Amino acid sequence: MSQSLNLERRQDLTPLTDHLINISLGENMNQNAVTATRNVAIVGPYLSGKTSLLESLLFVTGATSRKGNIKDGNTVGDAIAEARDRTMTVEINVADTEYQGIRFNWIDCPGSIEFAQETYNALMGVDAAVVVCEPTSDRVLMLAPLFKFLDDWKIPHLVFVNKIDQLSCDGGACGQSYRQILDALKGVSSRPIVPHQYPIGKAEQLIGFIDLVTEQAFHYHTGAPADPVPLPDSLKDAEHAAREEMLEALADFDDHLLEELLEEIEPPQEEIVKDLKMELGADLIVPVFIGVAEQDYGVRHLIDALLREAPAPEATAERRGLTGKGSATVAQVLKTYYTPQGGKLSLARVWTGQLTDGSVLNGIRAGGLYHIFGQQQQSTPEAKAGDIVAIGRLEGIHTGDTLSTEEKGAKELPKAPAMKPVYGFAITAENRKDEVKLSGALTKLLEEDPSLAWEQHEDTHEIILWGQGEIHLKVALDRLRRKYNLPMDTHLPRIPYKETIRKSTSSHGRYKHQSGGHGQFGDVYLDIKPVERGEGFSFSESIVGGVVPKQYIPGVETGVREYLSQGPLGFPVVDVAVTLTNGSYHSVDSSEQAFKQAARVAMTEGMPKCNPVLLEPIMAIQVSAPTEFTSKVLQLISGRRGQILNYEPVSGWNGWDCISGYLPQSEMHDFIIELRSLTLGIGFFNWEYDHLQEVPGKLADNVLAATGNGNGNG
Structure with missing residues (x-):
């Protein structure tokens, strides 16, 4: 400067x-x-x-x-x-x-x-x-x-x-x-x-x-x-x-x-x-x-x-551009608490104007003003510009929010950037009866600590609590137990493996069932082939002469999709193209349901012949650390089957490097723990899903053995 x-x-x-x-x-x-x-x-x-x-x-x-x-x-x-x-x-x-x-x-x-x-x-x-x-x-x-x-x-x-x-x-x-x-x-x-x-x-x-x-x-x-x-x-x-x-x-x-x-x-x-x-x-x-x-x-x-x-x-x-002129009150929430006695408290800095008990902020009436001294609260009738006080019962208000007495609201004040989660636990309630309370408790937990996050994973169906490290998550779990009487069981999140195929095949599936009255009959021929990684699933038909009536073809596609939710290795199947090429039907006994079952039979028979292989999710990572630790970080990534793409100085950080690369998700769970151990606790990384990649043979065998699925030819 x-x-x-x-x-x-x-x-x-x-x-x-x-x-x-x-x-x-x-x-x-x-x-x-x-x-x-x-x-x-x-x-x-x-x-x-x-x-x-x-x-x-x-x-x-x-x-x-x-x-x-x-x-x-x-x-x-x-x-x-x-x-x-x-x-x-x-x-x-x-x-x-x-x-x-x-x-x-x-x-x-x-x-x-x-x-x-x-x-x-x-x-x-x-x-x-x-x-x-x-x-x-x-x-x-x-x-x-x-x-x-x-x-x-x-x-x-x-x-x-x-x-x-x-x-x-x-x-x-x-x-x-x-x-x-x-x-x-x-x-x-x-x-x-x-x-x-x-x-x-x-x-x-x-x-x-x-x-x-x-x-x-x-x-x-x-x-x-x-x-x-x-x-x-x-x-x-x-x-x-x-x-x-x-x-x-x-x-x-x-x-x-x-x-x-x-x-x-x-x-x-x-x-x-x-x-x-x-x-x-x-x-x-x-x-x-x-x-x-x-x-x-x-x-x-x-x-x-x-x-x-x-x-x-x-x-x-x-310095923040708040002059204090006029009668409007502007404040910002610095922290949210849920107390056993007083309910929700929002710790706020008053920037302009003044607050009184009962002031209406963002359309919500304040339910008390308090000075905080450790765990003690002392009621106060007003707070002036420059004060930091706790405001009671501001429902719907979150940490970082700007508060104002103006009907139109004030211009949003800058917030601290949100830290992205880097460590997760899969959680389940010890008592299954408590599962109905879990969502509400997690919502309050995240209001108190915005650096937490949770999701119900669409592939593994687990509830995963995300945070900034092992101690951070253990503190959050202690709060669930103490404040909300929700003790949790935890385990490492399952890796959402997928599978695909290397070879093409043609497969025949016939479903015939007689149970008195009308029976069920469906008969299909399917071509199954792999496609390029990332193309997903596609279904098509090349029926000639109406051997499979058009009203039954959606049933065939449904049967194929249902099968692909769990392939021969036990995981969802991706990057596969299936074509309905031929079949036959019965004028009385055929139905869409019967053709759906026939398609499942054809997929069950054909997929193991297509040389199925296991795929794992690969994350794109950017690891930042002081330059003196760069060599250790490179070793850490490569030692976890990672691929290093580049490293360069971090813009705006004197003496820091950013290492870009790919890292298998299965190697990422405790990555942040080791990274901090190598860098005096200050190294950090960002990640996002990038692509699927074939799991190496021996490791794939170990995964399949651990999950009890080994009937594929990996």
Whole structure:
């Protein structure tokens, strides 16, 4: 992006930030009155410490009197059984707190890629995101998909390097390890990474940090705010270099600051803070903070920075093209819940106007407004622009929907792209009496989690539940059991094999049945031949002289089609042409039904002579992964009987490749599990059905033996 364009984006935000800059300048605020709002998502990989950070944020701001602990299962977030069973976040957790006159609405998002849809949906409604990562440079790559989403949608975000006490400090010098983390972050971010703090170590231990804006050093203390201390002499040069790096990054977007640096004029702190606020709000930079959430280290300074520098809801609405003028209310649903007590709740971001209990949105009257704090709901009479609240009983409304009080409705706001399913289970109710309830329960399950899908497969007739991975589906099955009392049996979906023929033949079929009174008589001669793959089935007739009356010919075709539903190998038959060439009839005993049976006899006799072969579905796949894993992905595909067609850089993804190819469906079930295992959990793929292909001989024998069908000549 050119400097001129960056400056233009920066200047666009000036009117929206000037009236809030008093926070940055340290003016006293009434802590008892909420004057503004910040909506902040907490995101990052699994095990990075997001839920611990939420607990610390709530504790240090006084929202809770005692911090919860993940091991003890008493956190505000992750309170549902499915999360506590796995000690991981499986859906967004919402909580709010008031600090320095600002209401912070926190949304703690899942870290596992299997629940990324939850994260992406929530990010569409926040003002900023805190990206939590561990102080290990080789794990920073796991942030790549998240950074890509944030940058694509221009969502302001900063980084909190958690567990910084694990940083390697050699004799108190932590700078080299810290630099490695910053360099790794630069490798996954399309925006400049800007250090906001610098670590202080003693011996092998990290003991504090330096704020690069104020150049004030702090020492951490358990259970208390960090103490200001003199800047260590041994770190002055390193701190100065890090501060210059920060200022130079800011100067790329501020000509006045650039002039000051060129003239070696020390810029005022107020100017630096204002630049940080404006550049962060325009998603031009990514500031980096450090701390230890479990010990509350660095958390107070993080929330102070969010208070000073994170964009206000008005700025976010302006950036989204929502001016807030007029009386119409516009909101967007970020998450749908079905609660045992309150029924359906729609968590929504109010963009313009205000909501009251009973407001009519999209023609539906709201049944209550609530602030959410973990699993608790607190009724509220109204919600203003910038608030995130739960709205009761909006039937027919789904996650991502735009809500409006206007009769004609508002223009649809952009939604997070839907993730395509990559893993499936075939499911059946343990109790057959529950099958009538399954469709309704699945509908609600999919409303809560749009990254799930289900189908009744037209070939295998199985109900298949699709999702983003094994854990994702197991969580969904747990919900079916707990919330809807629908325990499920599961098995791997059957592969919809087909069969076809290699050779042609002619076959005769006669059906004669006498049971008193009128009998049944039909007599046909059929030519059966293979056609090109993908041409399907065709039926024709070349009857001469009326040997088979026209009114009976549809019966012949019906008999042939019914037979092809299960050929000699036990599977549906495709790519076959059948021609009725001759036959005979009885003036009294013949009927369409009799000729249908005669056709089945002819097909049963003729098809095994046509050298039937087994076909398997082949999927077209596009696998995306960091370039350093490309060779492993190629081996993974070829090792599963896949055919590699091409690989090339992924457009818009720095350092990623996309491998295109074909993969048999029978090899695809756990493909995503192994792919993630090879790529630090971030590789992904898309797939769609492409064609049928003959199964290799030995494998075909194994399939037929497993299904009890071996009467064909494969």
